[in-house]
Amino acid sequence: MRSVYVLTDGRHLFQFSEVKVRCSALIAGIVVGVISHLMATPFGLFFNDQTLRVDYFRTGTAEQEIISIDALRTEGQWPGSRTQLVDRLDRGNHRVQIVHKDDSRILFSQGYNTIFQEWQSTEPARQGIFRTFHESVRTPMPNQPVVLRFESRNRFGQFETVAETTIDPQAKNINREVRPPLAPVCSFVQNGLPSEKVDLVFLGDGYRPEEMEKYHRDTERAIASLFQNEPFKSRAKDFNVWVVDVCSVDAGIDEPCRSLWRSTALGTSYNALDSPRYILTIDNCAVRDFAAAAPYDAIAILVNSPRYGGGGIFNQFAISFTGNAPGEPDWWCDYVFVHEFGHSFAGLADEYYSSQISYLDYYPENTEPWEPNITAVLDTNNIKWAGLMDPATPVPTPWDKCRYDSLSALVQRLDAGHVDYKNGIAEMQAILRNPDVAGKIGCFEGAGYASRGLFRPAIDCRMFSKSMAPFCSVCQQAIEQVIDSQSR
Ligand SMILES: [Zn+2]
Known part of the structure; x- marks a missing residue:
């Protein structure tokens, strides 16, 4: 992957690569390219080249939802696809x-997810307590009056209109x-x-001005981690990466x-x-305002903290801690960043099921989740990833779940230094590497925070184990579909 280095203010802040280009030349090239592209596609029939950002509030309880518009603004050129304007992936x-x-x-x-929807799964929301979250959607700027429609899924997974405005x-x-x-802002990969x-x-949080060098090292590491993993590795040429030098007053978060x-x-x-390791921000305006320094389809936020944690909301942002606390493995932040990016970029579900998260029955019973990597359907012909399965694979696919679950319960009670902890982790990893099933696509019970009734496509995956x-391959295909939808 070739790195190109540009700063909006012309200063040389850090060495990302040997290649430098002038920002003005880059922008001129983009403008010429965009204009010629616009003239060649139907995009120009309905939209101009700008981005419309709609800020709004989403208020409600587990059962109610209200949207009220806050502000409309133009925000640079439209960075998304001009040929695939309607989302065919049906995620979010x-x-x-x-x-x-x-x-x-x-x-x-x-399609997209929100913190509001996660909050709807918590006890206070179910008790009828109202909360409000600030959100934004970005669309190409229409060139004629149009209707903007907000939809949310009902408990059966079908979209229903929540609000409309002209x-x-x-x-x-x-x-x-x-x-x-x-x-x-720096163009790290062009x-x-x-x-x-x-x-x-990329945005940073909790980095003081004198810690920008660390921020750049953390960013380079996160980018390297991401593009070491398939399908990002093979599709690296389909990405531009931008780095915004966001400074904070205090260090840490x-x-x-x-x-x-x-x-x-x-x-x-x-x-x-209320989840100790879950990192989010509800300051949507700040995130959007800093991200607007670059044309963007996806946002990654690195936080200046060695304490384990992260979060990823589909089509909003991925957040990860950086570095490692004393005595903890140094690969944890690499694992977390790529895992959370799987959520935020492709709408992947968590495939694990033993967790102390605060969601109550996150996936409604008898409803097929929309996420591409978990399913409640056991009819072999209708499994969403049937195309990647060997028809001879038994459904559900047997694996040593009982033993895995008892080991999982054991290690959660023990200190990491305990000998039984280490042995338990080693045996769990051996179960996931069982050559009879490792790497095969099937229907493995235990997924989406549910030990029973939900199934994942592989015995192990970046969305399953902390490893x-x-x-x-189901997650890889789902990620590639998003890359295709944004780069073609
Ligand atoms: Zn997976």
């Missing part, structure tokens, strides 16, 4: 659509100010036009359970949804 708990005003044609759509591109309430980047590549932007509060640019925090296991 929510979907935004741009609908033709006269004939109801869907002109644009995109967007008139001539309206005076669309903020059209051209805002300079909030922080210096492989082509944003509309023909997946544009991944919020740790509410330890009463540690830090002033950081993006507001990331441990203990999200450097590769993505299983």
Whole structure:
């Protein structure tokens, strides 16, 4: 992968590679390319080249949901595909659509997840307590009045309209100010036009100005980890990578359970949804404003903390800790970053099922999850990954689940230094490497936080065990589908 180095302010902050290009030349090339591309596709019939960012609030309980618009603004060139405007992958708990005003044609759509939807699975939400989250959707700017439609899935997995509003591109309430980047941005990997590549932007949180060198080292490491894994390794040429130098007042991030509060640019925090290792931010505006320094399709946030943790919300962001606490394996942050990116980039589900998370029955019974890598269906002909299965593979696929579960229960009670802990982990890993099933695609019971009733495609995967296991071939295919949808 060839790295190209550009800074918006022309300063030389760090050595990402031997190749330097001038930002102005790069932008000029992008503009010429985009204009010629626009003229050649139907994209120009309905949209102009700008991005429309719609900020809004989503308020509700487990049973109710209200959307109210906050602000509309233009935000640079549209970085997404100009040939695949309607999302065919059907992923996400929510979907935004741009609908033709006269004939109801869907002109644009995109699926995504939200923290709100995860919060709906918690006890307070089920008790009827209201909460509000700030969110944004970004679409290409329509060139005529259109309907903007917000949808969410019901308990049967079908999309229902939550809110609709008319967007008139001539309206005076669309903020059209051209805002300079909030922080210096560097083009770390440049492989082509944003509309023909997946544009991944990195942001940092909890890094003081004097820690930018560490931030750059952490970023390089995360990028290397990601592109060591298939399918990212083979598809590296389909990515542009941007790095925004976000500085914070304090080092580290919020740790509410330890009463540690830090002033950081993006507001990331441990203990999200009351889970000790879950890191999220609810400061959506800050994330979006800093990310807008680059054309982006995907956001990765690295936090300046050696304490284990991370989070990933589909089509929002992936967050990972960096470095390692004393006595902990140094590969944990590599594992976490790539795992969380699997969630945020491709909408992959967690394939594990033993976890102290605070969701209650996250996947409704008798409803097939939309996530591409877990299923409740055991009819071999209708399994969503049947195309990757050997028809001779038994369904459900036998594996040493009882032994694995008893070992898992044991190690969760023990200290990491205990001899039985080490032996237990070693035996669990041996079960996952059983040559009879390792690497095969089947239907292995235990997935999506449920020990029974949900199935995963492989005995092991980056979305299953806390290990450097590769993505299983079902997850790899699901990731490639997103790369295809954004780069073609
Ligand atoms: Zn998988």
